[in-house]
Amino acid sequence: xxxxxxxxxxxxxxxxxxxxxxxxxxxxxxxxxxxxxxxxxxxxxxxxxxxxxxxxxxxxxxxxxxxxxxxxxxxxxxxxxxxxxxxxxxxxxxxxxxxxxxxxxxxxxxxx
Amino acid sequence: xxxxxxxxxxxxxxxxxxxxxxxxxxxxxxxxxxxxxxxxxxxxxxxxxxxxxxxxxxxxxxxxxxxxxxxxxxxxxxxxxxxxxxxxxxxxxxxxxxxxxxxxxxxxxxxxxx
Numbered sequence: 139x140x141x142x143x144x145x146x147x148x149x150x151x152x153x154x155x156x157x158x159x160x161x162x163x164x165x166x167x168x169x170x171x172x173x174x175x176x177x178x179x180x181x182x183x184x185x186x187x188x189x190x191x192x193x194x195x196x197x198x199x200x201x202x203x204x205x206x207x208x209x210x211x212x213x214x215x216x217x218x219x220x221x222x223x224x225x226x227x228x229x230x231x232x233x234x235x236x237x238x239x240x241x242x243x244x245x246x247x248x249x250x
Numbered sequence: 251x252x253x254x255x256x257x258x259x260x261x262x263x264x265x266x267x268x269x270x271x272x273x274x275x276x277x278x279x280x281x282x283x284x285x286x287x288x289x290x291x292x293x294x295x296x297x298x299x300x301x302x303x304x305x306x307x308x309x310x311x312x313x314x315x316x317x318x319x320x321x322x323x324x325x326x327x328x329x330x331x332x333x334x335x336x337x338x339x340x341x342x343x344x345x346x347x348x349x350x351x352x353x354x355x356x357x358x359x360x361x362x363x364x
Contacts, residue, residue: 168350179356180293180341182353182354185351187350225292225293232350234348234349235281235298235305235349236298236350237295237298237306238295238353239295240285241292242290242292243291
């Protein structure tokens with residue numbers, strides 16, 4: 139089941155904050171976040187596992203609410219380099235290997 | 251340590267021809283995943299392979315598509331008798347462990363069927 143991401147697109151000015159949400163209709167085992175710039179490979183941001191954790195590095199962090207079956211990605215004090223499409227991917231169970239279903243993405247554009 | 255290498259970056263095929271997409275995983279990675287991405291859509295899982303074994307091909311069309319990851323050499327995604335609907339970006343990813351780990355993506359092969 140494909141996770142639902144919101145918003146579909148967002149435009150920020152440098153320095154502003156953003157939140158991208160990812161929700162599932164089914165219980166989740168893990169949530170994966172990637173960023174992809176146009177014409178490039180998706181780049182890993184972080185994985186959150188069942189248990190309701192929160193992770194972050196630099197000014198990008200994420201939370202995983204197991205009960206609500208959703209995850210949120212927080213971008214603080216956005217930089218021009220944050221522009222791109224953000225994908226969340228979900229796993230419903232640990233099958234011994236990664237089988238991630240990705241959402242359609244959230245396009246983020248940071249302008250000066 | 252070079253990243254995941256995919257080639258070609260762009261491939262144009264006429265309807266009915268075969269397309270061969272190659273993926274060399276990062277050194278030391280024995281887990282390879284193939285994804286397909288259509289414009290304005292997310293990445294769709296196709297197949298997961300470990301060295302010489304196909305573990306999960308549930309996302310791959312049953313006909314015309316096949317994948318392999320031989321003991322020596324790159325992983326190959328093969329599409330026979332291509333049709334216009336096969337036009338997409340195909341991404342390969344590799345990881346050092348099978349689960350709960352970062353997957354490193356290649357830059358993709360953009361297949362255009364004319």
